[in-house]
Amino acid sequence: MKRGDFVRQMPESARDFGPGAPIGERLRIDFWLLLILLALSGYGLVVLYSASGRDIEAVKRQGLFMLLGFGAMFAVAQMGVNQLRRWTPLAYLGGCLLLLAVDLVGIGAKGAQRWLEIPGLPRFQPSEVMKLMVPLAVSSFLAASVLPPRFLHVVITLAIIGLPMALVLVQPDLGTAVLITAAGLIVLFLAGLRWIYIAVVVVGLAMAAPVMWNYVLYDYQKQRVLTLIDPESDKLGTGWNIIQSKTAIGSGGVEGKGWLHGTQSHLDFLPEGHTDFIIAALAEEFGFQGVVALLALYIALVGRGMWIALRAQDSFSRLAAGGLTLTFFVYIVVNMGMVSGLLPVVGVPLPLISQGGTALISLLGGFGIIMAVGTERRRMLG
């Protein structure tokens, strides 16, 4: 209790809780978030078992990653907001160095260098970690000065976003680059970026688009955009993925074909059915019902995240929680939009459902940050 009092005045030094605090706060766990995350993880494993062609090993591996992810989440949550804030600049710089390392000595897959192999550690994708570090770094930088940000701060913020973006773009990994940029910009937006800047950027982008098209985008990236407009134009090439995933989704109907009975995924018509395109396998087997259920869980997660952000007491917490939550939602929109043919195909996994270790761990790490913010707030109020 003594400590409890103390804590109210000097929150950054408080490492433990008095017996009076609720158990969630003492453990720095947001039970709502945990519950929803567990539900999504379970859903993901069920879908993965089918989408991987009944590969129980893949499911076990994914389960193991989930355990690691939840562990990371708890660990991050334990650090508390101020610790996180303190370590953010270092982590950001470390992440950028790792990205640089990937560009220099990374391991390739499908024409892009994304993996980094460090002796003694499992292979991982630094770009996934940067999805977390960029919004965190931007939050940290912006919260350090007066908000809404002034022009100079905006420029520096853009630099903070731009460096990792450029490094990821070189790999090349357009999807992650877009997500990293989006995550940084979302924080900038939440911080109160003036509408006039936003308007200028939108107009500027519109004007720059043709230049980007002609000089910046890789051919495969352009092809994906073209394919989006008319998938039939390249039936067996890039269009194949979209045609097959739309067929999988559409053929699922309202009720779906039933678990393990998706023909598109089980007969290998659906490419990447267990990774980026897993929503198509889910939609095929569980139908529109399954999609709605998934979206409901996602929305609950986003809602809880925004709730935590809104109730946070300092700008860093607000920006970090809100930024991460909205970034999470962007993943969902980009993935589900691309698989259903609304958006161009970029390599973005479906959060918590797609197979993939690094993404899962960094994602759950992100929720650890949100949990840290959430429990911090209550502890202070308590």
Add this chain to the structure above:
Amino acid sequence: MAEQLSIRDTLTETRVFSKRAVVATVLVVLALAALLGRYFHLQVIEHEVYRTQSDRNRIHARAVPPRRGLIFDRHGVVLADNRPIFNLVITRERAGDIDRTLTTIGQSITLDPVDVERFRKRMPRQLPFEAVPLRFNLTEEEIARLAVNRHLLPGVEVEAELVRHYPFGALLAHAVGYVGRINEAELIALDQTDYAGTNLIGKNGIEKFHEDALHGSVGYENVETNARGRVLRVLERNDPGAGQDLVLELDLEVQRVAQEALGAERGAVVAIDPQTGGVIALASSPSFDPNPFVSGIGSRAYAELRDSPDHPLINRAIQGLYPPGSTVKPMYALAGLFYGVSTPTSAVSDPGWYQLGGVGRRYRDWKKWGHGGAVNLSQAITESCDVYFYDLANRMGIQRMHDFSLQFGLGAATGVDQSAERRGVMPSNAWKLAAIGERWYPGETLSVGIGQGYMLASPMQLAVMTATIASRGRHYRPRLVQRVGGRALEPELLHAVEIPDPGHWDTITLAMEEVVHGPRGTAKAINKNLSYRIAAKTGTAQVVGIAQNATYDSAALDRNQRDHALFVAFAPVGNPRIAVAVIIENGEHGSTTAAPVARKVMDAYLLPRDDAQGPASPAPVAPAPTATAVSTDPAPPAQDPAAVAIPAAPAGPAPEDHL
């Protein structure tokens, strides 16, 4: 300072954040609505479209080829059956880059350029998702090599197929024919649906003639395949209709005897049941093994057969055309009686030659000094007197000879159930004008009178002629097939020769009987130990050139300029059950080379078989044990009430009482 500012701005910052959060939430809701709308559109509104597409993705109709009908001889011996082989097939839609696929396959097994070319020709015309064969008859080792590289070869499969096998090889190559790979021309003409999944088609003989019955009807199955084209399961199956089995009139044992009797000679034997037209034996020598043709004979082996001076690929029984020589004399004798230009007793003086109108060119008799001062019909046939028939022909005229001969099957295709039959020539004035552009000269009539000149006939035609004489004018269409799929074919009476005086048949038959049994008969050499009566006629045909359109080596000319030996016969007299025509190319004398062959064939058919191994003792009176077995011949038409000595049923009791 900064701390102060920060604290002072907290409220503003919170308010700004809240506003932005609300804007963000609105955007989230909009995006959510877009996603939901998109999935609703795909899964609910356009569900049917995508379900159909999904089914089309995975479900493919696949042809199930029918089993080809088997061919049995009259006693139920299988003459053509099916056995499994393994083929390499490629499905174009799944193989991706065909060139690369072929290269990869070529690294595992040897590919003949001929196979590759045939594959490339056939591929573009194939139905979608229909496999195209590349290599046939893979060995175990080749199958294993391909299996190792299977992951590199999407759309490439090893498929089991039933292919034709001819257990008796060369013995029946001409009668039964053979099947072969569908060639380009056939592919264009064929119903693609009907032959989906089928690689073989009848090329000649029975196999070609009865292709429709033997082929059966194609079946289909809907199979579920994965994206790489592997068939995972059959969803629905529409069974193919098996091809119909054929039962032949042909008697394997008689066929064997006929082929063996021909031996190394070039020649042919046709034996017909005069009561039905059923072909008991059809042999052409030399023959060849048809089995290599089924899986695709090598070009060198084929060239060897094609270029052989003996022409083994030609079915001499129906495609070999020869001057019939004296074998047509009994028919002309009957014509003379019919037209009233001669009587059974009217005689002709034969000094060894005949002169048209008593002047000009002398037409020689084969016997230099002639057959005597008064040669009557019987003697003329028995001794094969040429002058008698020069005289008869002269009095009858070519038109009447032509008209009469046509009733016996000469000069027109016999209509036998074989492919590529040649019709021969029964000349007339009209024929000569059309074919040669000249009018008919009376002297040419004389040549035709002894079966020479323009006259050409196939052994099949001669057998039909002989059978028509044997059955007293009942001219049946000759046929090898007795039953198609359990349905008996009725004998087809093409024509009934009307002879007002039935005694004329007796006159002719008696004279022909004398050829074998008479002391001066030209074929009396074959009557030793004969337990039944044979009516026959020998023939010797001058070789004017080989009548088969064949060009022979000049080196072989000597041998090929010898006369052809011919022989026609039927037996037993009184109730004829077999009529035989034999030709031995360059065999010189019908009596010495051809007649013994006919005797063996008739013995084989008419005499009871003692060995148990022979498939065929048709002796049991009880109904045949299987549908394919014996005794299905309809009872012979009772046009000859006198002929009761021998039961109509197959040859149980030895016809000794005829001796």
